[in-house]
Amino acid sequence: MSTYPILFHPDKRLRTVAEPITDFDDDLRQTAENMFETMHQAKGIGLAATQVNIHRRLIVMEVPQTDGNTSNERQDENLPREKLVLINPEILEKSAETSEYEEGCLSLPNQFAKVVRPAAVKVRFYDLDGKEHERDATGLLATCIQHEIDHLNGILFIDHLSRLKRERIEQRLAKYLKNQEKSANE
Numbered sequence: 113m114s115t116y117p118i119l120f121h122p123d124k125r126l127r128t129v130a131e132p133i134t135d136f137d138d139d140l141r142q143t144a145e146n147m148f149e150t151m152h153q154a155k156g157i158g159l160a161a162t163q164v165n166i167h168r169r170l171i172v173m174e175v176p177q178t179d180g181n182t183s184n185e186r187q188d189e190n191l192p193r194e195k196l197v198l199i200n201p202e203i204l205e206k207s208a209e210t211s212e213y214e215e216g217c218l219s220l221p222n223q224f225a226k227v228v229r230p231a232a233v234k235v236r237f238y239d240l241d242g243k244e245h246e247r248d249a250t251g252l253l254a255t256c257i258q259h260e261i262d263h264l265n266g267i268l269f270i271d272h273l274s275r276l277k278r279e280r281i282e283q284r285l286a287k288y289l290k291n292q293e294k295s296a297n298e
């Protein structure tokens with residue numbers, strides 16, 4: 113196993129629309145394993161292939177089973193987590209009801225904002241064996257699925273915010289990444 117470097121906003125490659133997966137082979141399995149390792153190392157709960165510069169419709173997630181609405185509430189490492197691989201995911205239905213979660217993203221490290229999305233979704237996806245699944249998701253899982261599918265379409269959570277909020281996050285992120293780079297060079 114190995115990890116991949118993660119792309120950070122405003123890297124233009126994050127805006128790529130990913131291609132559907134047609135071969136359910138060992139290469140795909142290995143990519144998914146490496147993505148899990150990359151996500152664990154970065155302490156994330158979801159990662160789309162786009163974020164590691166692989167432009168195929170593949171997502172890995174390990175969503176904590178909690179109603180915690182903020183990113184802090186979700187950090188507890190003792191929370192039970194469900195491991196999921198979603199290949200060629202498609203949202204079939206969205207609820208009219210919405211919910212608001214404080215979202216973060218490994219491509220925008222250390223930045224968080226409340227995002228409003230449909231509270232429940234029905235999603236169809238394939239697993240690593242090419243088997244089709246349909247699933248109803250609510251709560252944090254529903255939010256995470258929508259956030260990650262957005263990545264496959266070149267969309268980031270800040271695209272759902274007002275321009276003012278987005279620009280504020282972009283400024284903070286640029287500063288954060290610059291400081292990280294500086295301390296890495298020291």
Ligand code: NI
Nearest residue numbers: 216217218219
């Ligand atoms: Ni993300």
